[in-house]
Amino acid sequence: MDNRQTRKTFGLGSSLVAGICLILVSACSTPAPPAPTPPAAPPPIGLSSKIIELAAGYVAHTERVQGLSSAFVDGGEVAHDLRLASAYKVADLEAGAIGYGAVVALQDAAFVTAVGAYAQDPVRRQGLATGLYANPNIVSGIVGSDHAAALVIAALDAQGQAILANGVAIKQSAYTIQHQAWSKAMVDGRPQRLADIKALGEQAPLADQAGINRLQKVSTGSLHEPLTTPAALVTSGVAPTPLVTRALAIAALAVLGEVREGHDDQALALMSDPATHRCLTMAKLNLYQCLAVAGPHYEDVFCMGQHAIKDTGQCVIEAAGAPIDPAILAARASQIASNQAAAMKLQTLAQTQTARRKPSAPRKRGR
Secondary structure, three states, rough: OOOHHHHHHHHHHHHHHHHHHHHHHHHOOOOOOOOOOOOOOOOOOOOHHHHHHHHHOOOOOOOOOOOOOOOOOOOOHHHHHHHHHHOOHHHHHHHHHHHHHHHHHHHOOOHHHHHHHOOOOOOHHHHHHHHHHHHHHHHHHHOHHHHHHHHHHHHHHHHHHHHHHHHHHHHHHHHHHHHHHHHHOEOHHHHHHHHHHHHHHOOOOOOOOHHHHHHHHHHHHHHOOOOOOOHHOOOOOOOHHHHHHHHHHHHHHHOOOOOOOOOHHHHHHOOHHHHHHHHHHHHHHHHHHHHOOOEEHHHHHHHHHHHHHHHHHHHHHHHOOOOOOHHHHHHHHHHHHHHHHHHHHHHHOOOOEEEEEHOOOOOOOOO
């Protein structure tokens, strides 16, 4: 075999060997691992429509009551405003205050950012959510919660103070309108009036669609509208009440995506506060007792100003955490005792009148 044939044969063999080696290497090599799955995007921030409606109902009721005039001109106006001031269910107003507080807390950027850090990791997100459901008080350990609490305290306190002030003005008008003859006339159908007021007390506060839409946008950050300016309270060190704490917990759960539509049952269960519930319930009971013994229109004005408005405003102030004036507590206890005594007197009088109206047994005639 000449040299050219040898080189040709050698070259063909080398190519064959190289091809075989390439096939073997390809077959034995480990495939590259797949690219890691990017972490899931955190859920969007927001509150369910039910919670927004409760919050909007609370705001609408407080604004309606603040806007009532103390310059009454006739009994029809008194009856109309009494119905407006009384038209709220205790549980819904209480839950609405917490819902509104949550909307306010979501305005605090530092608080939202701190909670949002948990939302980036599914494990940490679920851990914080589970903890908040079990114990809302742990929200105080989140960075920025103190400033967010101050925002909520300032917002609720301002609303409560405005309600209380109008209650004082309307209560005072019960005395000033007595120079008008109509104010001393007896209210027609007083038992039915009381029944109607009690029925209104079982209805949720009504909110218009504009108010609902506004709070929905504010809660998601699509509308930047500061709801309060708590310059004084931010530095005052006012400790958050249980109601304010629950508002912060609802806000934190909203950042974690736990209060989305159709997934808000556990959050709704947190929206109550026993102390606020007792306070509002007592205001209602005092209103009913007052109306039960009231006669002329000016007395209805007194019941409305004192119990439907002023007492409700004081409950909101206490829920916010503002200091309670001991004189107010003493006056409240005195008023409760007075109403109870008046109710007992009315009941005794009614029983006496009923006994007098009973027909006596016919006498037997002698023969």
